[in-house]
Amino acid sequence: MPDLRVLLKDKLGERVLLLGNEAIARGILEAGIGIVTTYPGTPASEIGDSISEIAAEAGLYMEYSTNEIVAVEVAAGAANCGVRALTAMKHVGLNVASDMVMTLAYVGVRGGFVIVSADDPECYSSQNEQDNRFYALLSNLPCLEPSNSQEAKDMTVSAIEISEKLELPVILRTTTRVSHTRGPVVYGGLTKPRLKGEFVKDLDHVKRLVMVPAYSRPKHDVFLKKVEKAKEISETSPYNRVVREGKSGKLGVISSSSAYNYAVEAADLLGLDASILKLGMTHPLPEKMIGKFLKKHEKIVVVEELEPFLEMQIKSIAKDYAPNVEIYGKTKKSYFTRTGELSTRTVLIGLANIVGKELPIDFSKIDAKYADAAKELPHRPPILCAGCPHRASFYVIKKVAGEKAVYPTDIGCYALGIAPPLNVGDILVCMGASVGTAQGISKATSSDTVAIIGDSTFFHAGIPGLVNAVYNDHKVVIAVLDNLTTAMTGHQPHPGTGLTGMQTRSEKLLIEKVAEGCGVKYVKVVDPFNVKEAETVLKGALQHSGPSVVVFRAPCALMVVRDKRRRGAELAVCKITDKCTDCMACIKLLGCPALVVEDGKVGINEVLCVACGLCASVCPYDAIKCGETG
Amino acid sequence: MKEFNIVLAGVGGQGTLLAAEILGTAALKEGLNVRVSEIHGMAQRGGAVVSTIRIGEKVLATTVLEGQADVLLGFEPLETLRNLRFASEKTLVVMSDERIPPTELSAKKMKYPSMEEVLAKINRFTKNVIIIDTTELAKEAGNIITRNIVLLGALAATGKMPVKMESLKEALSELVPAKHLNMNVKAFELGYACVRKSPSLR
Numbered sequence: 001m002p003d004l005r006v007l008l009k010d011k012l013g014e015r016v017l018l019l020g021n022e023a024i025a026r027g028i029l030e031a032g033i034g035i036v037t038t039y040p041g042t043p044a045s046e047i048g049d050s051i052s053e054i055a056a057e058a059g060l061y062m063e064y065s066t067n068e069i070v071a072v073e074v075a076a077g078a079a080n081c082g083v084r085a086l087t088a089m090k091h092v093g094l095n096v097a098s099d100m101v102m103t104l105a106y107v108g109v110r111g112g113f114v115i116v117s118a119d120d121p122e123c124y125s126s127q128n129e130q131d132n133r134f135y136a137l138l139s140n141l142p143c144l145e146p147s148n149s150q151e152a153k154d155m156t157v158s159a160i161e162i163s164e165k166l167e168l169p170v171i172l173r174t175t176t177r178v179s180h181t182r183g184p185v186v187y188g189g190l191t192k193p194r195l196k197g198e199f200v201k202d203l204d205h206v207k208r209l210v211m212v213p214a215y216s217r218p219k220h221d222v223f224l225k226k227v228e229k230a231k232e233i234s235e236t237s238p239y240n241r242v243v244r245e246g247k248s249g250k251l252g253v254i255s256s257s258s259a260y261n262y263a264v265e266a267a268d269l270l271g272l273d274a275s276i277l278k279l280g281m282t283h284p285l286p287e288k289m290i291g292k293f294l295k296k297h298e299k300i301v302v303v304e305e306l307e308p309f310l311e312m313q314i315k316s317i318a319k320d321y322a323p324n325v326e327i328y329g330k331t332k333k334s335y336f337t338r339t340g341e342l343s344t345r346t347v348l349i350g351l352a353n354i355v356g357k358e359l360p361i362d363f364s365k366i367d368a369k370y371a372d373a374a375k376e377l378p379h380r381p382p383i384l385c386a387g388c389p390h391r392a393s394f395y396v397i398k399k400v401a402g403e404k405a406v407y408p409t410d411i412g413c414y415a416l417g418i419a420p421p422l423n424v425g426d427i428l429v430c431m432g433a434s435v436g437t438a439q440g441i442s443k444a445t446s447s448d449t450v451a452i453i454g455d456s457t458f459f460h461a462g463i464p465g466l467v468n469a470v471y472n473d474h475k476v477v478i479a480v481l482d483n484l485t486t487a488m489t490g491h492q493p494h495p496g497t498g499l500t501g502m503q504t505r506s507e508k509l510l511i512e513k514v515a516e517g518c519g520v521k522y523v524k525v526v527d528p529f530n531v532k533e534a535e536t537v538l539k540g541a542l543q544h545s546g547p548s549v550v551v552f553r554a555p556c557a558l559m560v561v562r563d564k565r566r567r568g569a570e571l572a573v574c575k576i577t578d579k580c581t582d583c584m585a586c587i588k589l590l591g592c593p594a595l596v597v598e599d600g601k602v603g604i605n606e607v608l609c610v611a612c613g614l615c616a617s618v619c620p621y622d623a624i625k626c627g628e629t630g
Numbered sequence: 631m632k633e634f635n636i637v638l639a640g641v642g643g644q645g646t647l648l649a650a651e652i653l654g655t656a657a658l659k660e661g662l663n664v665r666v667s668e669i670h671g672m673a674q675r676g677g678a679v680v681s682t683i684r685i686g687e688k689v690l691a692t693t694v695l696e697g698q699a700d701v702l703l704g705f706e707p708l709e710t711l712r713n714l715r716f717a718s719e720k721t722l723v724v725m726s727d728e729r730i731p732p733t734e735l736s737a738k739k740m741k742y743p744s745m746e747e748v749l750a751k752i753n754r755f756t757k758n759v760i761i762i763d764t765t766e767l768a769k770e771a772g773n774i775i776t777r778n779i780v781l782l783g784a785l786a787a788t789g790k791m792p793v794k795m796e797s798l799k800e801a802l803s804e805l806v807p808a809k810h811l812n813m814n815v816k817a818f819e820l821g822y823a824c825v826r827k828s829p830s831l832r
Binding site: 003015017019042124148180184258261262264343363367370374376381385421488490587591598608 | 641642643650651654655658663664665666667668669670675676677678688690691692693695696697698708709711712714715718730731732733734735736737738739740742751754755765774804
């Protein structure tokens, strides 16, 4: 991890290697943005995290908001006082924020406001791979799509300019490969952030800002006029340009985002004589520019990741400008995959098929050789870390509620509980959904229903569901697996941690107090490593007639280890003593990566073991000793 | 140099991200164009992880095409095998012998393959293989967590990298925490010396 103060350097022309997300953070400083809000989510997290590290020194305000819609509300409030703002979230975060965003488009902003949506083709760390460029089409807000770190930085600055020119929020849409690729970034100058603006109460501010039907109706028309202006900006945007002119003029390629990188490299590998139109502002599209490009070519190939967002619109533009041009992509016949991410390989194959050229690399030969070498290679999916308190919670939950109970689960590390041997997690959809779905399942069956939800997720979207469970008296157990951080995304603070995005202290909100305040009658807090007590408490919850909340509280193992390393404390490990009969109970019950079997004997991987002691408490022969230093 | 591709393969927690960043930063220091791909989030939790580095004037994409790796830097034997699709007879494999058995092995009572079996499979793609006892050298440097840096030192010693030693060391000193710098420098040098002193490894 680099010292993020490198982002603060006021050195025009300095060339630095930055992650796409760090480049957006630099863009925030160059654009003079005064308020940054976010809810962490892969692949967007490092935008907020980078800013959190340097916010105080940079003189701007940053917060981890409770969820994405609150994040947009806070930023939009400030932007309507003339302060420049940015909200960063992962793609599905925009679903949460969408209610605000759709009508904010009518209301508009005074200070520039950028909404960063980081999409995740291939679902590296997500529940779906929705294409958020459709949010630009749905909301009619301008959308910029960077293809590398340099553009990620530059477009953040441009998005603020466009936003202020149009008085509209602007969407900056990245993908995992843009957000999580490091590349060179040449710095521009810094702009001092302005933290204070003014909420103007003039004669017509109510008409402008209060979206009751009488005022929103005319605002729709005002908004559409702004979209017309946005089209003009798109036609002359430096981000929309022909980067290469083909000699014959037969073939034209249109592409955006990371797909553009694959398209150029694939075209070169094939030695194609093709013009290439790169689109960086993808809503509204530069209709005239595209029309002219279509007219000049016989065949057009649209290379884009996920949905045929550009292709569908280009086909409609072709109807007016070049009805005879042939357009290849994903709609009529699928030359490129619509699922997962693209690669130079998939684009190479698609292009070769379209133009009828031989592939320069014999992939089938490599694949066959690889398939042979990788035969019987064991899988290595992500798993709960050694010492993870969730493993202890799952052990207890499974032991008490049993195989037959239904376990709706949620978004976070604990989703990994589905892996054997724990096997906890029966339905997972979106943030907070465990609490609501549990109630429907409980109503529709006679099964015990235990919702699994994390601490950050509880604050994000669990509370309305909890209120519903109380008021409508659903018999569900809500198990809050509280590891005192937002672990999966990189240990960001949340309202239960007592820390803020400005790295200052705040009063902790206690989940048990929230639950009591919502009217839950059975609320208990347990340490999951205290297995016996946790079992008793959970049994009580299952016997309770209405909704109950059990908070399993123990800090994330990664935080514990990092903290010990920082303090220079000795890291203890568990030891297997000669009482061990190799009965495999610990292996079969826990699936801890620090417990290994070699030649039929149980052993401890001392690099991974953090001496949490769970294996010792489940061992039937008292054969594991924990806490000795290794 | 047209382009130079490195694939780093390991297990979440082994320090592949830092190693990739050091290599990328060293390339940038020499004014080269570079892309480094990383995987964050859920995939990091003890799962298989891959980082790629591409260096070259015309490089745009961050991922490496099958069969096009110049170097496969393996932090763990099984993960090295998992990424052989990027290798060809021209590829240099520098691999740690640190074995991290996936939990599936214990659950299915499968055996971790022997180093001979691993090597035989790699040899079907390339004969250029260097195996390093990174954990032992890292412990000698002061802490096992420096095993990623040991591997970098070993790679540097092969002379295959298109960047100078000084740039690598400079990048290292910028990217590791200041208080652990000496330990990391030692780890780098131990990895370097290990390859240098054994002519068969070069």
